[in-house]
Amino acid sequence: MSALLELYDLNKSYKGSGKSGDLHVLKDISLQIFSGELIAIMGKSGSGKSTLLNIIGCVDNFDSGKYLFDEKQIRSLKDTALSKIRGKDICFIFQDFALIEEESVVENIKTTLYFDRSVSFLKMRRMAVEAAKKVGIEDILTKKVNRLSGGQKQRVAIARAIVNRPKLILADEPTGSLDSATAQSILDMLKDIHSQGTTILIVTHDRDIARQCDRTLYIEDGRIIDTVSK
Amino acid sequence: MMKTIRLAVKFFSKQKAANLLVIIIVVLMLYVTTIAYNQYNQIFGSYMYFKDTPISQSIYFMGREAANTENGSLIDNSYLDDLLPLTESQNNIAGVSSICAFSASDTSRDSGFGLYMYDKITANTLYNGFSLQGEWPWDLPLLSPYPVVVYNGAESRYKVGDVIELDIYAASPLVSINRPVADRHVILSCKVVGITDKVYPFAISANTKSNFADTVAGMFSGGDSEKATCVFLPYIDSIFHDYRFASDTMLIYFKDSSTEEDIRQFQSQINKYGYNVRGSEILQATKKEADYQFRKNFFVFYTLSGLVLVSLMTVSFLNAKRLTRTIAIYYVNGCSNYKAIRIYLTYFTGLYLLGFGLYYAAISIQHLLMSGSSNFMDNVRSYLYAADPKTAAALGLAGLAASILFGMIPFWLIRRKSRIQLVKEN
Numbered sequence: 001m002s003a004l005l006e007l008y009d010l011n012k013s014y015k016g017s018g019k020s021g022d023l024h025v026l027k028d029i030s031l032q033i034f035s036g037e038l039i040a041i042m043g044k045s046g047s048g049k050s051t052l053l054n055i056i057g058c059v060d061n062f063d064s065g066k067y068l069f070d071e072k073q074i075r076s077l078k079d080t081a082l083s084k085i086r087g088k089d090i091c092f093i094f095q096d097f098a099l100i101e102e103e104s105v106v107e108n109i110k111t112t113l114y115f116d117r118s119v120s121f122l123k124m125r126r127m128a129v130e131a132a133k134k135v136g137i138e139d140i141l142t143k144k145v146n147r148l149s150g151g152q153k154q155r156v157a158i159a160r161a162i163v164n165r166p167k168l169i170l171a172d173e174p175t176g177s178l179d180s181a182t183a184q185s186i187l188d189m190l191k192d193i194h195s196q197g198t199t200i201l202i203v204t205h206d207r208d209i210a211r212q213c214d215r216t217l218y219i220e221d222g223r224i225i226d227t228v229s230k
Numbered sequence: 231m232m233k234t235i236r237l238a239v240k241f242f243s244k245q246k247a248a249n250l251l252v253i254i255i256v257v258l259m260l261y262v263t264t265i266a267y268n269q270y271n272q273i274f275g276s277y278m279y280f281k282d283t284p285i286s287q288s289i290y291f292m293g294r295e296a297a298n299t300e301n302g303s304l305i306d307n308s309y310l311d312d313l314l315p316l317t318e319s320q321n322n323i324a325g326v327s328s329i330c331a332f333s334a335s336d337t338s339r340d341s342g343f344g345l346y347m348y349d350k351i352t353a354n355t356l357y358n359g360f361s362l363q364g365e366w367p368w369d370l371p372l373l374s375p376y377p378v379v380v381y382n383g384a385e386s387r388y389k390v391g392d393v394i395e396l397d398i399y400a401a402s403p404l405v406s407i408n409r410p411v412a413d414r415h416v417i418l419s420c421k422v423v424g425i426t427d428k429v430y431p432f433a434i435s436a437n438t439k440s441n442f443a444d445t446v447a448g449m450f451s452g453g454d455s456e457k458a459t460c461v462f463l464p465y466i467d468s469i470f471h472d473y474r475f476a477s478d479t480m481l482i483y484f485k486d487s488s489t490e491e492d493i494r495q496f497q498s499q500i501n502k503y504g505y506n507v508r509g510s511e512i513l514q515a516t517k518k519e520a521d522y523q524f525r526k527n528f529f530v531f532y533t534l535s536g537l538v539l540v541s542l543m544t545v546s547f548l549n550a551k552r553l554t555r556t557i558a559i560y561y562v563n564g565c566s567n568y569k570a571i572r573i574y575l576t577y578f579t580g581l582y583l584l585g586f587g588l589y590y591a592a593i594s595i596q597h598l599l600m601s602g603s604s605n606f607m608d609n610v611r612s613y614l615y616a617a618d619p620k621t622a623a624a625l626g627l628a629g630l631a632a633s634i635l636f637g638m639i640p641f642w643l644i645r646r647k648s649r650i651q652l653v654k655e656n
Contacts, residue, residue, distance in 0.1 A: 059562055059650050080566045087564015098559050098653045102244060114233045115564035121232040160563070 003068075004167060004199050005056060007031040010065035012051055025051045026062070027222040033201065035167070038194045040210035041203045043219035049203045050172060052219065056201065057090050057170045058082045070167065087115040091161035095173035097153040099160075101146040105137060108145055109159045116164055131163035135189055151182035158186070162193055169193065171202045175209065187212065234569075237560075238577035241553055248549040249581055255545065256585025257592065259538045260629050264593055266531040267625065268614045273520045273527075281513055283355040284324070288509035289482045289497060309503040320496060322488040327352045327481035328465040337395040337417070341387070343459035345398060347470060351483050353462070357426070364390040364424030368464045375421040381460040382425065388459075392422045396461070416469060420461070481509070542633060550574075558653045575634065582633050586626050593617050 012026040025048045033039060043049045054060035055067065058074060067074040069085060077085075091112060092098070099108050109128040113119045119127065132138045135155040145153060154174060161169050171190065175183035187209055194200045202209060210216045218226040242249055280286075293309055317323050327349055334345035348356065350368040357366070367377030380388045388394070399415045484493055493508065500506055557570050565573075593615050600612035617625070 054650050057562070080568060083561075083564050083566035083569070086562065092562055094653065098562065100556055100559060103240070107240075111560065112563040114237060115560070115566075115569060121236070 002035060003032045004035045004037075004070060005031075005033045006066075006068040007056075008066040010052075010055065010062050010067060012048075012055065012060075012062045025222050026055070029065070029222075029224060031217070031224065033168075033199060035199055036194075036197055037199050037215060038191065038213045039199075039201050040213040040216040041201065041219060042205065042207075042210055042216055047219045048222040049219045053170050053172055053201065053203050056168075057092055058086050083115065087112045088118075088164060089166050090168045090170060091164070091166040093154070093157050093161050093169060093171040093174045095176040097150075097157045097177075099145045099153055099156055102144060104142050104144055105132065105148070105156050105159075106141040108156050109163050111160055112164045119164070127163055128159070131159040134162065134193075135159045150178050151185070154178060154182075154186050155189070158189055158193070162198070165198075167199060169198055169200045171200060173203055173205070175204070175206065183209075234573055234576050237573045238580055241556075241573070241577040242580065244556070245549050245552060248545055248552075251545045252542065252549070252581050253585040253588065255538055255542045256582055256629065256633060257589045259535065259542070259632075260586065260589040260625060261593060262531060262534045262538065263625060263629070264589075264617050264622075265614050266528065267621070268616060269527050270524070272613060273523045277513065277516045277520050280355070280516075283358065284351055284483045285355060285481065285509040286513055287484045287486060287488065289484075289493065289500075289506050290479070290509055290512060291482055291500065291504060291506045292479050293504040313500060313503050316499065317482060322485050322492050323496075324483040324485045325349060325351045327483070328470070334396045334398045334461060337397050339387075341459075343383075343461060345396065345461045345463060347463045347465050349465045352481065353464070357462075360426050360428050362424045362426050364422070367423050367462070370423065370464075372464060372466050375419040376463060376466065377423040378420045379424040379426055379462045380422050381428070381462070383459040385459065388422050388425065390422055390425055394420045394422065394461070396420050418469070420463065426462075539632070546638075555653070558650075562650065562653050574638070578634060578638075579630065582630050586629070590617065590622055590626075 008030050010026055010029040011024070013022040013024045015022050029052065041049045041052065051060065055062050056069075058069075062075075070089065072085075074082070074085075100111070106125065106128050109131055110124045113124045113127060129138060129141065132141055135158050137152060137155045137159060140148070140152065145156060148156065154177075157174075169190070174190065175186050178186060183206075190200055190202070191212065202213065204210060214230050216228045217224050218228070291313075314326070317326050328347060335342040348368075353366070353368050362379065364379070367379055370377040375393050378394070382388060396418045397415075398418055482496075484496075497506055497508075553574075557565070557574070560570060560573075561567075594617065597612055597615035597617070600615060
């Protein structure tokens with residue numbers, strides 16, 4: 001297996017946020033994630049796991065260290081190049097879904113496709129319908145998102161994440177707002193996507209979810225303190 | 231581009247009430263600016279045009295109002311027998327104007343139009359800076375066929391080289407058919423040597439009888455002749471001498487070397503013949519009137535413009551605040567900063583163009599209705615609503631720049647917040 005992403009001595013601070021000056025949220029993080037892995041990141045609130053996810057997802061920057069994604073040096077890339085990685089190679093799933101509530105399901109699924117030049121305008125709908133079928137929401141395509149249940153919304157978010165067949169899906173507490181039955185069905189769906197070759201990184205507090213992953217990273221106070229493989 | 235437009239349309243349909251407000255504000259902004267711009271041109275136009283011309287070094291003269299009972303004319307200009315030799319005897323006088331209006335018809339085409347006859351100084355004053363195809367006639371030899379310049383008005387009747395047989399008669403309202411003057415009719419062969427695409431907005435015939443001219447516009451009274459064909463002919467003394475002062479008004483031009491004292495002294499000599507006032511005084515009065523009108527009208531303009539821009543910014547702020555979360559979601563899903571700005575600009579430009587279209591339709595209809603109205607005041611005020619495509623385009627671009635500037639400020643301010651934070655906000 002080849003490494004999809006590699007982090008070396010990554011550091012991140014928020015200026016003036018700590019009690020005595022800067023808040024050092026990530027400290028010398030080094031990590032390798034391989035293609036096709038299903039990984040959980042666990043840690044207490046404020047441990048730095050979401051910040052790590054945002055840096056990996058290219059929506060936040062870091063102060064020092066090295067980040068290689070698919071052998072590309074992320075630090076040297078400009079906004080336009082980073083946006084291509086975000087839309088094409090890395091997709092997010094959030095606890096609160098991050099959907100555009102007043103738009104229809106199909107329009108939400110198409111979001112990433114709007115920013116991918118390689119996908120033509122006419123092809124977008126067909127791709128969105130395919131993604132919707134994969135997560136079982138093909139019968140609610142024209143419904144407005146604000147009329148859906150939490151479970152349905154998360155399926156829409158997953159469909160949006162997989163529509164462009166990314167290499168990596170970053171899921172930030174994807175089952176945090178759902179009841180246990182719905183949570184398990186969402187997790188099953190993510191495992192199914194993973195089984196088709198997509199690398200998935202899940203930030204979670206739930207040990208049951210972590211147990212179902214290939215590898216679990218434990219973060220405390222900005223450092224990876226333990227790694228447990230299945 | 232299709233995708234950008236689609237996303238911009240999504241923005242548009244997302245904020246219907248706010249968009250409607252922006253459109254109304256844009257229409258108001260352009261509407262108010264057009265009226266103010268036209269008003270400014272009207273108020274300052276004549277002052278700016280004449281301030282550096284020989285009029286500033288002239289005396290505007292009107293004969294005393296008195297009827298000549300012998301020939302039935304409403305004016306008694308027997309004083310000319312004394313006044314003209316007096317002007318000729320003065321070394322510091324550059325010339326006396328001949329700005330008489332005549333009516334004329336083209337004998338071969340059976341069509342009538344206005345004929346304006348000027349001396350060289352007045353002609354140069356009035357046509358300074360006007361574009362011309364061909365040449366001006368005032369420096370050409372005054373031999374038959376006599377050189378004329380034509381303004382074609384609404385129709386393209388004449389071109390350079392045409393020969394016109396003009397049937398000319400004195401048309402001053404003060405020399406009416408009921409009060410005829412002898413031999414006021416002449417047929418003249420003329421050759422078109424130039425075509426001008428512009429006519430001075432005031433018809434340049436000083437044919438009103440008044441004892442007071444308070445502004446330069448008052449000196450050159452008359453209506454809007456933009457649609458009428460006009461022929462401009464150099465003053466030919468051997469033919470028009472008797473009609474030269476049919477309108478009883480004239481401008482006496484002084485040489486640049488003349489002193490204040492020279493002019494004042496001459497004024498004291500001609501007081502007995504009629505009303506006279508310094509051209510520079512009239513220009514000052516024009517400026518004063520323009521300043522007054524400017525202050526009066528533009529206070530309203532500035533207040534309205536200020537309100538409009540503040541409203542635009544407020545609406546844009548509220549609008550942008552609602553759109554920011556959507557933009558943040560786009561960002562996380564592969565939208566670059568550059569692309570986000572492009573989408574927002576496309577959306578805002580579309581919004582502005584809708585407003586501009588509405589404005590242009592509204593102001594054109596209003597201008598059309600008012601200029602065609604039988605109500606005199608509506609007709610006169612129709613100039614306020616005139617927006618030719620060039621001016622409208624310039625105004626539109628300036629408005630677009632202002633709108634984008636005011637529309638983008640809130641967008642930039644909001645974008646400073648972390649996008650991931652915005653995405654997580656519900």
